[in-house]
Amino acid sequence: MEKQARHRPHREYPDARRLVFDPDIETCPICGQTLKARRNWHSRKTIQTLNGPLFVAGKTKECVTSTCRNYQKRYYAGRVWLYSLPGSTYGLDVLAWIGWQHEHEHRQLVEIQRMLNQRGIAINERNVGKLYRQFLALLSATSENVCESLANTAQEYGGLIWAMDALQPEGPSGLLYVLYEVLSGKPVAALQCEHASEAELVEWLRPFSALELPVLATLSDGEHTVIATLKTSWPQAPHQRCQVHFLNNLADEVLDYDDELRKNMRQDLGGLPKAPQRPAEQTEPPF
Numbered sequence: 001m002e003k004q005a006r007h008r009p010h011r012e013y014p015d016a017r018r019l020v021f022d023p024d025i026e027t028c029p030i031c032g033q034t035l036k037a038r039r040n041w042h043s044r045k046t047i048q049t050l051n052g053p054l055f056v057a058g059k060t061k062e063c064v065t066s067t068c069r070n071y072q073k074r075y076y077a078g079r080v081w082l083y084s085l086p087g088s089t090y091g092l093d094v095l096a097w098i099g100w101q102h103e104h105e106h107r108q109l110v111e112i113q114r115m116l117n118q119r120g121i122a123i124n125e126r127n128v129g130k131l132y133r134q135f136l137a138l139l140s141a142t143s144e145n146v147c148e149s150l151a152n153t154a155q156e157y158g159g160l161i162w163a164m165d166a167l168q169p170e171g172p173s174g175l176l177y178v179l180y181e182v183l184s185g186k187p188v189a190a191l192q193c194e195h196a197s198e199a200e201l202v203e204w205l206r207p208f209s210a211l212e213l214p215v216l217a218t219l220s221d222g223e224h225t226v227i228a229t230l231k232t233s234w235p236q237a238p239h240q241r242c243q244v245h246f247l248n249n250l251a252d253e254v255l256d257y258d259d260e261l262r263k264n265m266r267q268d269l270g271g272l273p274k275a276p277q278r279p280a281e282q283t284e285p286p287f
């Protein structure tokens with residue numbers, strides 16, 4: 001059997017689908033002024049998902065009001081963490097799938113590894129175990145560390161902004177509900193189940209809604225149960241249907257065509273020789 005390298009192998013996926021997210025909020029929560037886009041992205045990586053490789057990136061904005069307490073404070077696109085955890089090169093759907101196969105289908109990790117390999121996902125058994133443990137940590141995330149970091153965020157920004165989304169990983173692995181905090185840009189907790197009722201979701205969020213920290217707003221896309229849950233859990237906080245989510249939902253439809261077009265163009269044009277460089281004095285203006 002071929003020996004697996006211990007270091008992370010370098011993988012290239014030129015045909016990966018691309019998702020680039022804008023920050024979740026557009027105005028500074030402290031001074032209320034419009035945030036300015038920064039050129040740097042806070043996250044950019046290609047991950048392996050059950051549906052093939054995916055390039056995911058998050059843009060950054062900052063407060064540029066010099067009199068604001070949070071001048072130059074950066075804001076992130078938390079939605080990238082719905083696709084993959086910080087530091088991971090695997091999709092959250094892969095983690096959810098491993099969790100489901102191990103817990104509900106009672107498969108051994110080595111068997112799960114084989115199944116993932118058959119689906120075209122390059123992974124060794126050690127990493128299947130690692131992803132499973134990461135997933136369990138996300139499912140039981142009410143440790144002191146998490147609470148302390150939330151308290152720090154609330155102190156820094158004057159409150160928290162909670163966002164929640166329901167993902168449907170491929171196959172019979174139920175839904176994955178993910179809670180993240182927008183201002184710190186961190187995934188906080190996840191719940192894996194078949195369709196959850198509002199009461200079940202409110203119960204899941206209770207450790208967080210019981211925290212005595214100010215909440216500035218809640219964000220989600222248009223899913224009815226998710227909106228109702230956020231409104232019940234944090235009745236004082238205004239709920240916003242996230243513009244970013246809404247636009248991304250629309251873009252999903254277009255992306256397939258866009259990918260197809262890019263692939264075809266690469267095939268059509270990839271074989272052409274490089275355009276010869278002309279001496280500078282012969283260069284003509286474009287019009």
Ligand SMILES: [Zn+2]
Nearest residue numbers: 028031063068
């Ligand atoms: Zn500001």
